[in-house]
Amino acid sequence: MTSAGALSDIKVVELGQLLAGPFCGQLLGDMGADVIKVEPPGEGDPMRLWGQGAEKVQWEVIARNKRSVSANLRIPEGQALVRSLIAKADVLIENFKPGTMEKWGLGPDVLHADNPGLIIARMSGYGQTGPYSDRAGFGGIGEAMGGWRYIVGEPDRPPSRMGVSIGDTLTATYGCIGVLSALHVRKNTGKGQVVDAALYESVLQVMEGLVPEYDRTGFIRERSGSILTGIAPSNVYICKDGEYMIGANKDSLWQRLAEAMGQPELGTDPRYATHLARGENQLELDERINAWTKTLTVDDVDALMTHYSIPAGRVYRAPEMLADPHFKAREAIIEVETERFGKLKMQNAFPKLSETPSGVRRPAPSVVGQHNAEVYGEYLGLSEADLAELAAAGAI
Structure with a gap:
């Protein structure tokens, strides 16, 4: 140094x-x-x-x-x-x-x-x-x-x-x-x-809006597992050979994800077309995406997400970090x-x-x-x- x-x-x-x-x-x-x-x-x-x-x-x-x-x-x-x-x-x-x-x-x-x-x-x-x-x-x-x-x-x-x-x-x-x-x-x-x-x-x-949400409306945040309630789709999905994170919780991103899935009609479906609608139907939407990712490998999904410019990525452990060219290029890990x-x-x-x-x-x-x-x-x-x-x- x-x-x-x-x-x-x-x-x-x-x-x-x-x-x-x-x-x-x-x-x-x-x-x-x-x-x-x-x-x-x-x-x-x-x-x-x-x-x-x-x-x-x-x-x-x-x-x-x-x-x-x-x-x-x-x-x-x-x-x-x-x-x-x-x-x-x-x-x-x-x-x-x-x-x-x-x-x-x-x-x-x-x-x-x-x-x-x-x-x-x-x-x-x-x-x-x-x-x-x-x-x-x-x-x-x-x-x-x-x-x-x-x-x-x-x-x-x-x-x-x-x-x-x-x-x-x-x-x-x-x-x-x-x-x-x-x-x-x-x-x-x-x-x-x-x-x-x-x-x-x-x-x-x-803690983001946890306190003012309660102060204003009496809403108390609860445990929600792998999702953030109302923010959809944003989750880790199962592929043929592993897990993959997708964050398409914005109207335009969701429309692109629907195209990547080969189901463009879902992008304008009233159940999913808006932020609030996707939040209300979050579990159902995640099931749809999971059914799709299960038919593909992590590499397949990663290529599609890159092509459609959707925020997404592999779920890394230490071995994947050490092997990744981006980590190496930015010297995120050193010896x-x-x-x-x-x-x-x-x-x-x-x-x-x-x-x-x-x-x-x-x-x-x-x-x-x-x-x-x-x-x-x-x-x-x-x-x-x-x-x-x-x-x-x-x-x-």
């Missing part, structure tokens, strides 16, 4: 563990920020052991572009060390239970006294204020409270979840947006501020030389910037505190003797 990235002059200290805080750090690091990952001595972030499959490699993605230092935040020596580190930083990321940082003597009032320009991104289940603020919260809890879990799954079954921790990554993304906004403000004022990103509110942001696993394919940095592209500049640190001497020397001027003394005290 030759570009330094858009945030190459920004120093970030990342506290916290697991997903929300670290994913925010990943986003900033991908954009070029110098991210110092602070881990507990010994065991480090539990993310080092997360992932599925025979080998746990999720850490290699979320900890890329970071340097690892160790610090024991539960003792005064470790707290003082981290406070000194934060005093040199532009951004602090933390996702502890509200009140924890204050208990360690690292609350915003203390940190801003040391560093008035510091931007503090705080990610938590329920936010830093309100009657629930002191409750523990994970991504799934935020998904439930924010409305996501209730509407996901089949109507006759309990709520389902996505196969990824969407509540955490949404919160991290909104936290990152907040950091970028605060950096812009700081350019004009010189002052830092606190970014308060709650899991449940991050999920609430993507990173990792310290633990050698060459490892993973998603590239995103979004794409034309002048200051993001990217992976360093692999995830393989050892907790791997960069202690480098970072503490560079930021704080600590010597080997200083580090030995801190280690003896259990601070690193």
